[in-house]
Amino acid sequence: MNLSLLRESCIDRNIPIISIETEDFLSKLLEQHKPKVCLEIGWAVAYSSIFIANKIKERDGILYSFEISYNDYLEGIQNVWKYELKNLTVYPFDFLKIDIKKLIPNTLDFVFVDWQKSQYANYLMNIFDMLSTKSILVCDDVIKYKTKMFWLYEFLEKKQIIYDEINTEEWDWVLLIKKE
Numbered sequence: 768m769n770l771s772l773l774r775e776s777c778i779d780r781n782i783p784i785i786s787i788e789t790e791d792f793l794s795k796l797l798e799q800h801k802p803k804v805c806l807e808i809g810w811a812v813a814y815s816s817i818f819i820a821n822k823i824k825e826r827d828g829i830l831y832s833f834e835i836s837y838n839d840y841l842e843g844i845q846n847v848w849k850y851e852l853k854n855l856t857v858y859p860f861d862f863l864k865i866d867i868k869k870l871i872p873n874t875l876d877f878v879f880v881d882w883q884k885s886q887y888a889n890y891l892m893n894i895f896d897m898l899s900t901k902s903i904l905v906c907d908d909v910i911k912y913k914t915k916m917f918w919l920y921e922f923l924e925k926k927q928i929i930y931d932e933i934n935t936e937e938w939d940w941v942l943l944i945k946k947e
C-alpha cells in the first residue's frame with residue numbers, strides 16, 4: 768500500500784503523523800505479533816490507522832481508533848474510503864470521557880498510543896485490565912515529550928510494569944509495554 772501522497776499532504780499541512788522510522792518499527796512488530804484486536808488513540812486524519820489496518824487485515828485483524836477533533840475524524844474517514852479498508856472503526860470521542868469496555872468488549876492484543884502526551888498515564892489506567900499477557904502496547908514520542916510524561920513513568924513504577932524504551936529514530940524513542 769502506498770501512503771506517500773497522504774504522508775506528503777499531512778506534512779504540508781503540519782498534521783503530526785508517525786515518522787517513517789516508527790512506521791517501520793510498527794510494521795515489524797505487527798508482523799511478529801500478529802494481533803487480532805487492535806486499538807489506537809489519536810488517529811488525526813487516519814494515516815497510522817490506515818497503515819495498521821492494512822497490515823493486520825490479512826489475518827482478520829480489526830482496528831478501533833479514537834479522534835477528539837471532529838474535522839480530523841471526517842477527513843480521516845474520507846482517506847480510509849480511498850484505501851477501501853473494511854476492518855477499521857473510528858469513534859469521534861474524547862477517549863478519557865468514554866467507557867471503553869462498552870464499545871470494545873474484547874481483550875486488546877495491540878495498542879498504539881499517539882495522542883495528548885500528558886494524558887498517557889490516565890489512558891493506561893483505563894485500558895490496562897483489557898490487555899492480556901500476550902498484548903503489546905506502544906506509546907509514540909516518549910523522549911521528545913518526556914517532561915510531559917512524569918505520570919506515566921510513575922504509574923509504570925507503581926504497578927511494577929516492565930517496559931522498554933526503543934530508539935526508533937535519532938531523536939526519538941517509543942515505549943513498549945508487555946503485560947507480564
Ligand SMILES: C[S@@+](CC[C@H](N)C(=O)[O-])C[C@H]1O[C@@H](n2cnc3c(N)ncnc32)[C@H](O)[C@@H]1O
Nearest residue numbers: 784785809810811814815834835861862881882
Ligand atoms: C499525533 S496525532 C495522531 C497521529 C496519527 N496517529 C498518525 O500517525 O497518523 C494526535 C491526535 O490525537 C488526538 N487527540 C488528542 N486528545 C485526544 C483525546 N482525549 N481523545 C481522542 N483523541 C485525542 C488529536 O486531536 C490528534 O489528532
